[in-house]
Amino acid sequence: MDRPQTLSRELQAIDTIVAKHKGRHGELLGILEETQLLNEHKFLSEEALTYVSLKTGVPLSKLYNVVTFYSFFNLVPQGEHTITVCRGTACHTKGSRTLLNDVGLILGCSKELQNGESFFTTPDQRFSISTVACFGQCALAPVVAIDEVIYSNMTTAKLQKQLGKISKKGKRP
Amino acid sequence: MDTITVTIKINGKELKVPQSITILEACRRGGIEIPTLCFLEDVSKNASCGVCLVEVKGARSLMRSCITCVYEGMELVTHSARLREARKTNVELLLANHPKDCLTCLRNGNCELQTIAGELGVKDERFVRTKKLELPDLTSLSLVRDQNKCILCGRCVAVCSNVQSVSAIDFSGRGIKTKISTYMEKGLGNVACTYCGQCALVCPTGAIVERDETESVFEALGNPDKFVVVQTAPAVRVGIGEAMGMDAGSLVTGQMVAGLRRLGFNRVFDTQFAADLTIMEEGHELIKRITHKGVLPMITSCSPGWIKFAEHFFPNSLAHLSTCKSPQQMFGAVAKTYYAAKLGIDPRKMVVVSVMPCTAKKYEAKRPEMMSAFEYWKDNRAWSDDDAFYDVDHVLTTRELARMFTETGMQFPALEPEEFDNPLGESTGAAVIFGATGGVMEAALRTAYEVVTGKALTDINFTAVRGMEGIKEASVEMNGTTVKVAVAHTLKNARRILEQIEKGESPYAFIELMTCPGGCLGGGGQPIPTTWDIRKKRAESLYAEDAQKPLRKSHENPHIAALYEEFLKEPLGEVSHHLLHTEYDKRPMLVKHMAAEV
Numbered sequence: 001m002d003r004p005q006t007l008s009r010e011l012q013a014i015d016t017i018v019a020k021h022k023g024r025h026g027e028l029l030g031i032l033e034e035t036q037l038l039n040e041h042k043f044l045s046e047e048a049l050t051y052v053s054l055k056t057g058v059p060l061s062k063l064y065n066v067v068t069f070y071s072f073f074n075l076v077p078q079g080e081h082t083i084t085v086c087r088g089t090a091c092h093t094k095g096s097r098t099l100l101n102d103v104g105l106i107l108g109c110s111k112e113l114q115n116g117e118s119f120f121t122t123p124d125q126r127f128s129i130s131t132v133a134c135f136g137q138c139a140l141a142p143v144v145a146i147d148e149v150i151y152s153n154m155t156t157a158k159l160q161k162q163l164g165k166i167s168k169k170g171k172r173p
Numbered sequence: 174m175d176t177i178t179v180t181i182k183i184n185g186k187e188l189k190v191p192q193s194i195t196i197l198e199a200c201r202r203g204g205i206e207i208p209t210l211c212f213l214e215d216v217s218k219n220a221s222c223g224v225c226l227v228e229v230k231g232a233r234s235l236m237r238s239c240i241t242c243v244y245e246g247m248e249l250v251t252h253s254a255r256l257r258e259a260r261k262t263n264v265e266l267l268l269a270n271h272p273k274d275c276l277t278c279l280r281n282g283n284c285e286l287q288t289i290a291g292e293l294g295v296k297d298e299r300f301v302r303t304k305k306l307e308l309p310d311l312t313s314l315s316l317v318r319d320q321n322k323c324i325l326c327g328r329c330v331a332v333c334s335n336v337q338s339v340s341a342i343d344f345s346g347r348g349i350k351t352k353i354s355t356y357m358e359k360g361l362g363n364v365a366c367t368y369c370g371q372c373a374l375v376c377p378t379g380a381i382v383e384r385d386e387t388e389s390v391f392e393a394l395g396n397p398d399k400f401v402v403v404q405t406a407p408a409v410r411v412g413i414g415e416a417m418g419m420d421a422g423s424l425v426t427g428q429m430v431a432g433l434r435r436l437g438f439n440r441v442f443d444t445q446f447a448a449d450l451t452i453m454e455e456g457h458e459l460i461k462r463i464t465h466k467g468v469l470p471m472i473t474s475c476s477p478g479w480i481k482f483a484e485h486f487f488p489n490s491l492a493h494l495s496t497c498k499s500p501q502q503m504f505g506a507v508a509k510t511y512y513a514a515k516l517g518i519d520p521r522k523m524v525v526v527s528v529m530p531c532t533a534k535k536y537e538a539k540r541p542e543m544m545s546a547f548e549y550w551k552d553n554r555a556w557s558d559d560d561a562f563y564d565v566d567h568v569l570t571t572r573e574l575a576r577m578f579t580e581t582g583m584q585f586p587a588l589e590p591e592e593f594d595n596p597l598g599e600s601t602g603a604a605v606i607f608g609a610t611g612g613v614m615e616a617a618l619r620t621a622y623e624v625v626t627g628k629a630l631t632d633i634n635f636t637a638v639r640g641m642e643g644i645k646e647a648s649v650e651m652n653g654t655t656v657k658v659a660v661a662h663t664l665k666n667a668r669r670i671l672e673q674i675e676k677g678e679s680p681y682a683f684i685e686l687m688t689c690p691g692g693c694l695g696g697g698g699q700p701i702p703t704t705w706d707i708r709k710k711r712a713e714s715l716y717a718e719d720a721q722k723p724l725r726k727s728h729e730n731p732h733i734a735a736l737y738e739e740f741l742k743e744p745l746g747e748v749s750h751h752l753l754h755t756e757y758d759k760r761p762m763l764v765k766h767m768a769a770e771v
Contacts, residue, residue, distance in 0.1 A: 046357060050762070059340035060356035060364065060762065068345040068354075075357075 011051050013038050018055045028058060028066060032073060041077035041125070079121045079128035081166055084145040088134035091142040099142055102156045103129055106163050179245040184252070196227055196238035196249060205251055208260060210267075210289050211326035212239040215705065216336070216375055219327035223263035224289060227251050235259055261293045267324045269300035271378070278322070278379040279576075283701055285377035286324060303349055310355070312362030314539050315384055315532040316373060320352050323380040329353060329372035336690060337664040339482065341366035353380075365485040365762050367664065369478035369688045370532030370570075370697015383532050383570045383698055387577050390567050393524045394437040400516075401524045402440040403433050404504045404597070407448065407608030408530035408693040409571050410718070411711040416575035416700040417585035422710025424718055427590020432578050433528075434591060443593045444527065445600030447504035448607045448616070450736070451475065452727035454753050455497045455613075456620045457744035459683055463656070468492045470659075470674065470681040473613050475499045477537035478688030478697075480757065482664050487671045488759035496754040500607065501527050501534055502543055504597065505564030506752040509546030511740045512597060520546055521560055526567045528574045530608070530696030533688065538565040545752045570698025596732040602718070602725030609712040610662040610692035611638035611645060614685040618649055618658070619726045625651045633725055639716070641691060641709065644669065646681075662687040662695075 017034045021027040035052060036044050044067055053060045067073040085091075085100045104110035107127055112120045121128045137143045140152030146162055177192040183203055190199040195218075200207050211222035218239045226235040230248035235256065250256070268290060275281050310318040327344070330353060334340045341364050345354035355364045373381045393401050413432075414423030433441045455473065462471050474480060474495045483491060498506070505525045513520040527534065537543070546564050550556065569577070578585055593599070603619050606612030615635045622630055637647040638660045645660040659681045661670050667686045673679045689695045691708035694715065719725060727733065741748045 053762075059334070059343070061340050061343035061354070064354060064356045065343040065345050069347050 010038055010048060014048060014051050014055065018052070028056065028063075029070075031056065032063075032067060036073060043074035043077050074119075076119075076121060077125060080126050081147050082128045082130065082145070083163075084130050084132055086133075086135045086137075086141070086143045086145075087131045088138065088141075090134075090138035094141040096142040096144075099144060099154055099156070099159060100129075100131065102159055103144075103163075106160060179243055179247070181243050181245075181247040181249065183249055190243055192244075193242055196229075196236065196241050196243055196247075197225055199243050200227075200238065200251060207238050207251055208289060208292060209239060210264070210285060210377060211324070211328070213326075213328050213375055213377075217326070217328045217331035219325075219331070221325055221327060222267065224260050224293075226256055226259050226263075228253060228256060257293070261295060264290055264293055264295055265299050268295065268298065270302055270304045270321075271324065272321050273298075279382045279385060280376075280379035280701075284379060287378075307352075310360045310362075312360030313366065313368060313384070314362070314536040315368035315534075316361055316366075316370060316381055317384050318353075318361060318381050319379065321380075322378045323353055324378060325351060325353070326377055328375040328377065329381055332371045332375050335665070337367070337369060337371060337482075337688075338668050339365065339367055339369075339664055342372065365760070367478040367481045367485075367688065368533040368536045368697075369664070371689060372697075373532060374695075374697050374699065374701060374703055383572065384535060385573060385576075386535070386567045386569055387573050387580075390526050390569060390577065393526070393567070398522060399524045400439050400518055400522050401437070401526060402442055402508055402512075402597075403438040403526045403528060404442045404444040404447070404501070404508075405429060405433070405528045406444045406501070406530055406693060407605050407612075407715060408696060408699065408711065409528050409574070411608065411694060411714040412530055412571040412699045413528075413574055413578075414585070415707070416571055417578060417583075419586055420710075421707040422712075422714045424714040425585075426718065427592070428585060428588040430593055431588040431591040432583050432585055435583060435588075436577060436581060438526070440594045440597075441591075442504070442508070442597040443600050443604075444500050444504055444529075445604035445607070446597045446730070446732065447500035447507065448604035449600055449727035449730045449733050450503050450507070450753070451497055451500045451607075452603060452613075452616050452620050453733060453737075453744045454503075454749060455495050456617050456624060456727075458495055458497060459617065459621060460625060461745065463654075463682060470679055470684050471495050472670075472683075473617075473685045473687075474755075475607065475613055476533075476686065476688045476693075477531070478533040479664065479667055479686045481533065481536075481760070482667060482688070483671070484758055484760040485762060486668070487675065490671055490674055491757045491759065493674060494757055496756065498543075498753055498755045499534075499537065500604075501529065501568075502537065502564055502755070503753050505538070505543070506545045506549075507736070508597060509562075509564060510549050510752060511736060513546075520550060521556075521562060524566045525564065526569060527565050528569045528571065530571050530693045530699045531568075531689075532570060532697040534698075535568040535570075538563055538568050542755055549751060571696075571700060572698060575700070596735065599730060599732040600722075601727055601730050602720070602722035603727045604730075605719045605722065606715055608693045608715050609639070610641065610687050611635075611660045611685065612692060612715070613687075614638045614647075614658055614660045614683070616727055617683070617685075620728045622649065622651055623726065623728065630726075638685075639712075641705065641712070656682045658683045658685075660685045662692055663690050664688055 017031055021030045035048050049063050053063055104113040107122055119130045135143050142154050144151050144154045178189045179192050180189050188203045207225050210224040211219050220237045220240045225238045227238045228250040229236045307320040330343055342353050393399050410426040410429055413429050414425035415421050430441050459471050472493050508525050509520040513523055543564050547561050603616035615638050618635050619633050638645050643666045647658050649656045657680050694711040695703055695708045
């Protein structure tokens, strides 16, 4: 296990981030944002958060407050690919509920999505599925973002095609 | 002080009030009551409940009086049909997610939500539940948190952060998912919580309560094989009356003893006996540290919340803590050794129950090192680890004792006062004032001065260390040396004192630190409400009790002298070392390998 080593490398990087933001107004959000990007799986690990708390003097409970308030922050590892289904009003009327269900069926995680989880990562860590309230692309409804590319007028067939393309690329080594 | 006054009109009546006070304050000064729920004087104004609404002329919406300041010419209405409807609706919305299990809640009859719902005339359940049910947090030995009962008033968060500087809890999530959380939902038992219970003291509902041990105590009392002794902390005698419907600060030592006998305790003893013992040990420890160039300043160790705070937040300064156990633990250790031997009973059959103004004491009693009596006996008696017992078996808060009295139908105020049993029930005035901030310091000075100088004090009242100021200082002349001392209460002030020590700038030789505002009399296990007015009344009663005691210095307690003669031999001696002294642990904030690495 090379865990301790990667950990300390991550911690060193956090030192730099904290030093860079020190004294700036609203420094905490910047620190957390960059700390999250450090992580291979784009999430804030317990170790990283504890270290940020230690370095900034912000109590752990307060950090937890901030990272659970903003949906940008992740407390669990993110999948290799992200699928974001818009559940805004326009997309909803154009059938985005069905699209979300389709994603579940295609990736084999229907049950989790039906339990009302707004965020879910497949056990193989390949896909993270989330929903948003609106992308601001209502004219193109329904929209689904795959790896931060927004696909408009989405249909089940198009969805299947896109996800198929990603799957064919093979698994991460 | 703000001297600029403004003229406002409340319900058509003109009133002159200082600028920059809130509408709520202005109304209270004008003798007009506005109902409030989340607001708590000196603690928090989160303005989340929407109960203190008023109509302000010209304003677009109803205003929350707890956070809106007055201005010149402001005209407001405090009671109208519109306000009545709005306040009631806001409470109904809170009730939508609040469980309707009032009858089985520890706060039944002493719940601000229940009271306000009654006062505002809520009659039915108009709104449906929108939140998921959550499991209670049972990770702490002292406190139980039930998120479902929480109305998100923010008082606990405010007290934990602003008064105690601990921040074990905070809001988490957003919108409907907002709740009060520990870091990563680990639970109070797994984060740097000191178990002080100030959150439970300010909670308007039953969302944070003490871990109730009344059933276990009733069970022990009903077991004919057990010899059950009880000890009562100083602050309980000025709190329990309040919880039994008497005036704030009522001094009810005699009734309390009578009530405990009626509950069926075999012996009713006093933690104050152990407080006198603490002074003997701690006083000599201080003298030894001063004369032998030991670590100074020395800090008192009676308050378990403060101990846990130091272990988490100042792990490198633990050498400053007195090694003396708290009076509760000294009592347990002495009861199950000296007293058990005196009576000739098996210490395994003895149950020590303590009644404390404190929630952290529940945890203190279960610290793994608090088994000194067992360690003392086990080798001689060939006991195995299966026989192991704690020095103190059960810890009840003042509120729990009140529930036991109530459950057994005690007419508490009418009880004929009775005396404590001997020998562990005898105490001096010095021990009484342990319950107030500055009391341990004063008691220690009374004894240390006479031991060091060999002269009797002309005035034994050290008034400089009395009172509710956050940090107090005093200097005492002893044999030509000036000893500087300090007294602080609340963990925020303790933090200031510790930061000063770690910078090497502390001018003191001896420091008393207490976790709760006002000292133990304002402890997390005391009756609810506990306000500054009430704290002052409880303190007055303790000092009054001290003044009327025939003996007021710990070293004059004849039963303490007998205990040393027959058993302990001398302060800081071999037996004391094993039974009355302890050591402290460095506690990581959370993640173990991180603490090691950093």
